[in-house]
Amino acid sequence: MITTTLHPGKDGAGVVRRTVLPGGLRVVTESMPTVRSVAVGMWVGIGSRDEAPEHTGASHFLEHLLFKGTPTRDALEISAAIEGIGGEINAFTAKEYTCYYARVLDEDLPLAVDVLADVITSSLITAEDVEAERGVILEEIAMHDDDPSDVVHEQFSAALYGDTPVGRPILGTVDSIKALSRDRIAEYYRRYYLPSHTVVAVAGNVDHERVVELVATAYERAGALGGDEQPIEPRLGGAEVPYLSGVTVLDRATEQANLVLGTAALSRNDDRRFALGVLNAVFGGGMSSRLFQEIREKRGLAYSAYSYTSAYSDTGQFGIYVGCLPPKIDEVLKVARAELAQLIAHGITEEEIVLGKGQMRGGLVLGLEDTGSRMSRLGKSELVHEKLMSVDEVLGRIEAVTLEEIQTVGRDILTRPMTLAVVGPYGDRDFSSALE
């Protein structure tokens, strides 16, 4: 058992410590002495990207099943244990990891650790539960399908990456969910839900040694502690993932058209991500951004108009989203493309870089005031980053970004072949000229 201090913090706050337990189970904590809540996350380094094509949706299906029962708790007892003390418990599945988390008052930390460790180590995954939950997941897919802004983002990813692990939907498809067998999911659970694949991240008014003790006790009770395995390496990614370009239109009788226009961008550990972050803030990050000002403030063409970046281990996305009444789409596309061209040609101004950096800086500091986001930073960092940067380090990297770096990364990313995804009442209208 090796404990290291990743960050010394200041006056007892922001101290980050990490311990590796036998079997490769990692415990990382951050002290926040002035809060009463504590956030506990158990992060498993496996996600929808790790699924074979015929098992699309298995990670997320499994995530649901973990709340159905263990030898000592049924579904009601799992949720009631945490909700009865006023806490929340939930989980989410991403492409590269899956996270189970709870937020409770600090005095309830032992219970939260016990419940989460129980579901992670000792899920029963009965055939009966698989059948009931299959229905729930088909409902979840239908629910997302009724939200055109969800649909267009999914459609964009699918068009950008094609039928590949990173392009396929996290929830799976109706067909893949109907076909997944109990045995297949249980095998997936046994193979991947190991201490070596798991990070327990905790943020709040906590003592590291005490957390380690609670986690060790819970895992020991489940017979899940021990062995020589080392923690799996963070998922840093290899060669860049290839991407496609083109237009994809889904004909839907919606009131608004929804569109995403974008391309592949930077992977998660790319050094240029800070420059791209400032660029994105200025281009479409908020109400003061170019996109919002041109599309909404000046022309009243949309309610929601923004750009975004997202990142995985070996690729990322830069995209523009707009929702607008169907007849306005041509003007929206024209304005968006003109803004892209303007940025490629001239970069951003001295004034804008100050604005963009301020936006990123403040968003970071304000965004880390609650235990949940601090906990997430710890968990993700262990699984998918080279190392945990301190907040000051991140602030320094943002501050160091230059106008030239922004222009360079803008020219690299924004001149790439683009993909356009559209959902709206357009029949078989041809949008290919929108990319010319």
Added chain:
Amino acid sequence: MITTTLHPGKDGAGVVRRTVLPGGLRVVTESMPTVRSVAVGMWVGIGSRDEAPEHTGASHFLEHLLFKGTPTRDALEISAAIEGIGGEINAFTAKEYTCYYARVLDEDLPLAVDVLADVITSSLITAEDVEAERGVILEEIAMHDDDPSDVVHEQFSAALYGDTPVGRPILGTVDSIKALSRDRIAEYYRRYYLPSHTVVAVAGNVDHERVVELVATAYERAGALGGDEQPIEPRLGGAEVPYLSGVTVLDRATEQANLVLGTAALSRNDDRRFALGVLNAVFGGGMSSRLFQEIREKRGLAYSAYSYTSAYSDTGQFGIYVGCLPPKIDEVLKVARAELAQLIAHGITEEEIVLGKGQMRGGLVLGLEDTGSRMSRLGKSELVHEKLMSVDEVLGRIEAVTLEEIQTVGRDILTRPMTLAVVGPYGDRDFSSALE
């Protein structure tokens, strides 16, 4: 200028102070010495309920226009001022109040107060801005119309209250928005956006006197401070609003059916609200609730299934929401109605009341850890509650709820005539038997 201490707090935390400035402008602050962010809200005691039928949507239209410009700042300068320092600025319109807010680092408090006071006191509301923003609001209406879970809630309120101020949509309708004139909106602004109607609520690491000084300076600069007006009385409501019952079905080609089944419930200051809160927690408040267990866990009939309460000055709602594949709706309604009947007949158990109270207690404490929710509590309390209860007082009221009170309030509310709203691909199917 009179300053009172509403709550003494403990060790400098949770001190709530209130000052009334000339003209009836109220400033209420709560100290949270251990956080770095500060939340500032300017609450105006006017909302969609105060609109004449032909001006439906005026409050919300006005809320949008306030971000368009003042004599000293255009739309870009308003948003850039706050976003450039990493803060957020936004607003929302409710039926009984409208709130403009910002969240910034504590050192940026003066700027946040200045920008918010500027838009509240000195908005230009130009004809050009009204036209551009009309387009944005029509987009917002279309966006909500594309979300069936939004639609069904709106439809439920409209069916429950009919064509009355509380039943009409906050956003207005396409027709009412197209018809609203610049003069009408500007008159609405002049009549209601007065210091006497406004509460400035601030929570964070702040000093009350300093906040009062900042607010007074900003209002003085705008020439908006002074006069003999007293603060408007809180909106406590009069006679209970009448309500309707029946079935309303909107035929839509959605993947999921969406339904709300419910009735009128308690107004905001009703003493029985704590009992109804515990009842709601147990009945449909979380994953451990009866509704979730019966509909989702046991039968896999839905992804989302919950009950809720909402409250206004003179009425409230209790409702059940479920989204499910269209063929499942009969079974869902059957289960939901059986659970209602069970609750009316037998109330809840000793075990469940502990669970329900724990859920409310923890939700309250965990929910008040951020500056934004503390600030909201202050602002709302001034405008719509008799007095600001301390958190301990609220906790005490929850703790005091008895099984008998829950059964009594359950029998009162749940036996009322019910309204059912359905959105789904049902053509002209008759659902009236669902209420028999």
